[in-house]
Amino acid sequence: MTSTLPQGTLGILGGGQLAQMLALAALPLGVKVVVLEPDPQAPARLCAEHLQAPYTDPAGLERLAGCDVVTLEFENVPVEALAALEGRVPVRPGGALLARSKHRAREKEALQAVGAATAPFVSIEHEADLPGALAAVGGRGLLKTSELGYDGKGQARVNSDAELRAAWDALGRAPCVLEGLVPFEREVSLAVARNAAGELAFGPLIENTHRQGILRTSVFPAAAPAGTEARAREVARAVAEGWGLEGLLTLEFFQLPDGTLLVNEVAPRVHNSGHLTQDGGGISQFEAQVRAVLGLPLRDWAPLHPAAMVNIIGTAEGQEPDWAGIDALPGTRLHLYHKAPRPGRKLGHVNLVAPDLETLRARLDGLEALIP
Secondary structure, three states: OOOOOOOOEEEEEOOOHHHHHHHHHHHHHOOEEEEEOOOOOOHHHHOOEEEOOOOOOHHHHHHHHOOOEEEEOOOOOOHHHHHHHOOOOOEOOOHHHHHHHOOHHHHHHHHHHOOOOOOOEEEEOOHHHOOOHHHHOOOOEEEEEOOOOOOOOOEEEEOOHHHHHHHHHHOOOOOEEEEEOOOOOEEEEEEEEEOOOOOEEEOOOEEEEEEOOEEEEEEEOOOOOOOHHHHHHHHHHHHHHHOOOOEEEEEEEEEOOOOOEEEEEEEOOOOHHHHHHHOOOOOOHHHHHHHHHHOOOOOOOOOOOOEEEEEEEOOOOOOOOOHHHHHHOOOEEEEEOOOOOOOOOEEEEEEEEOOOHHHHHHHHHHHHHHOO
């Protein structure tokens, strides 16, 4: 009998905390990991071979081309890097999907093309696009740069034409998307994995809350109406198949009061909201991505028990979490990224597991009080 374990090498473009956790999921499967990342203090350097070089570095790309497969840690990788690897090594997801998902206007157009609903939006690329744009999305909106913005960066809320013009100027008149504000009831996310053979698997529906544009907490199971997860899976399936996904993709949704799901954003990778799958039992989102890109058998993944996650974010005052209190709280597990602290930077997260949802929510209230 031939083993299905890969015993190969996985290349990753990007070496941050997501690459670190992907590497930690790959190692028990017998898979070695190589990351291409310019930051000398990249978190993944602690558990993977670290190629410290720009993403377009010819020697670094040559090393990745010698891997069995290459995947992405985040979407702000230059598409030129993927183009240089094309035809030399499988890259999952590929350059076409990356180019689509890293540009908000193209992403929303591609979502609508496969039947996924989004908030109303208008592309702002030239000054001539400003007049009438805010009215077209309902009179109130969020202006976001089409590329590179994340965790609340590169965006501004606007309520008048004057505010829209000022916000566009403040963003350097870069290509932007103006999204209409929608009266959502909750934010949820769901991931889908698909391998080269077209096999699909889904992650759990997770409920998310944000603070100042950065994810604060994630909870499983989500307190969403019956049928929400099934509808989210239908959308995820349509996107994965319509976009030819090979790898893992996470969709963030707004759930409206009538139950409608609007896709807010798509990430072609593991996602901060899915970190709670590390400690709830079963496989994690990280193992799911590794399996998908290596062509290993897939299966749905979700915690076996109610689970939650709280992010640890650097504060302007340099406040520290109550480490002893976190350690003493039942069901907690700490994950630090070995990053130098600075305001607004994700430094780690705490996962929390409980035997039932009532206990989870009580413990979560206690955990949040321990983390500034």
